[in-house]
Amino acid sequence: VELAERILTGDRRALARAITLVESGHEETAGLLSRVYPSTGRARVIGVTGPPGAGKSSLVDRMIAHERGRGASLGVIAVDPSSAYSGGAILGDRVRMIGHSSDSGVFIRSMATRGHLGGLSRATGDALDLMDASGLDVVLVETVGVGQDEVEVVELADTVLVVLVPGMGDDIQAIKAGILEIADLFVINKSDREGADRLEAELQHMLTLADNDRPRPQILRTVAIKGEGIDELFAAIDRRHAGRGWEESARERRRARAGHRLEAVLAAELRRRVERRLAPGQWEDLVEAVAERREDPYHAVESLLGDLPPSAGALGTEEGP
């Protein structure tokens, strides 16, 4: 609780410690997050996603510089599922961001999963709430890759930038289809490369085909490494926020985000409760039995849970005659 008070006054060391706690799944964080939650919802949250090689880190770098230039404080969450396997190492392009580390207006954290289903989504949401509550004006959530986890993570954002790059080969088709519905703005980075026109034409074509009622995402061009197109990018973001329908769209997004948060917290809490019920060695014995096919996973889970939690509330609606 003292930690919560310090976060609310903008204490960066308290913020760092709290994020470490939520990342490790520490139990006492629930109280902490309950305490700071009413103070969230103020930061502008921008998600940055796209395939590897698109130059997302360079772009984020320039976005930080741009927003610092406007006097805003920033948090950056670099979500890296792969680092759960490499032990959370800060690699290659991450290192560049460290240039901002002496700037007290910028707070940067990498997040990795701990191998738990949904753990990354829960922890990232927690970290975002903590940064938001600590008074940072803008939070950038950058992801590596475009898997389900990454999609869930960018769903935390008010504005989602999908970064693409010319000449990425055939599989890009699959990616583009998948991110079409989460993109608020497309950024063609490294747009001085050959193929930028073709990529933009392809995107335009796909957007024409998409029949959803969301406003059609704008397509912007940047050369992040040279700082080109960054002003235009923020102008487009600002226009969105000032635009017609923004209030309603923001409200819907807040509701969707609340739903995702609830699901992630629920999954984590259920898991924790089941873990506490296990006798020592019980889980390992079950795993062994399933591995040797003496037991199947469905029956094992049934035997583990019994009738818990018992059904109540809306019952029987799924049971047919």
Added chain:
Amino acid sequence: VELAERILTGDRRALARAITLVESGHEETAGLLSRVYPSTGRARVIGVTGPPGAGKSSLVDRMIAHERGRGASLGVIAVDPSSAYSGGAILGDRVRMIGHSSDSGVFIRSMATRGHLGGLSRATGDALDLMDASGLDVVLVETVGVGQDEVEVVELADTVLVVLVPGMGDDIQAIKAGILEIADLFVINKSDREGADRLEAELQHMLTLADNDRPRPQILRTVAIKGEGIDELFAAIDRRHAGRGWEESARERRRARAGHRLEAVLAAELRRRVERRLAPGQWEDLVEAVAERREDPYHAVESLLGDLPPSAGALGTEEGP
């Protein structure tokens, strides 16, 4: 149950129907999967992963042809998290695989998530078990991307191929670190391109630095689109299976896989049970309260679950004085 019998006799239509059921999360699948589970564990499962643009689909195409040439029947699971958003469309490179669709020795399915945490991992494991139980000799699990979901999916495999391609830019560093520990074999595809030597040297260097006690993954080269290197790839896979330490490594992997299966099934079952307890509109009301910050997600989950499931078994070990 009748469906289970038909699957066990190799009926492909029954298999297709069962996979559709598990993908939709249908309740009656638990009994079905319990019934077929003892007949699983026979298929050789090969995971194929790597970043977009690496040519995984072409490679899988050639692998199918190779194994058909040896008289083996194959299942292919194409895991595509993005298609949850595009409505499961079969896109671009997927279409090529349809060339095998008239061959009764090849059974191909795309899997997408339904937006549920861990849902993809559970459904893919179920589909794999069904294919295995139906008597297919080899199952190829191909993923798009390298997020956490994909990593969980390839953990179902006996042998994991990580497909890379020369000249993929800077972010590849981050990817390589993440997949280093899941790769059994590295495949440098499109190896007639410039940069193959450099990529191999980089990989070798990273493998030298990695201090784990697993056997060091071999690095192979292919040009899938021309069919080059496929024989050598299977020779390497066969060598692994015949090699020293394979039995023990396979046993460990079966155990790890059983653990992942249990976790995924547990998460899905807990979710289902909570959903059944909800009164009509209760979830929506909670989401609204969290969105408006009248309620925080942690407190909301507490109020939803109450003391369910009550703690039992190994209790108190986490509680300090």
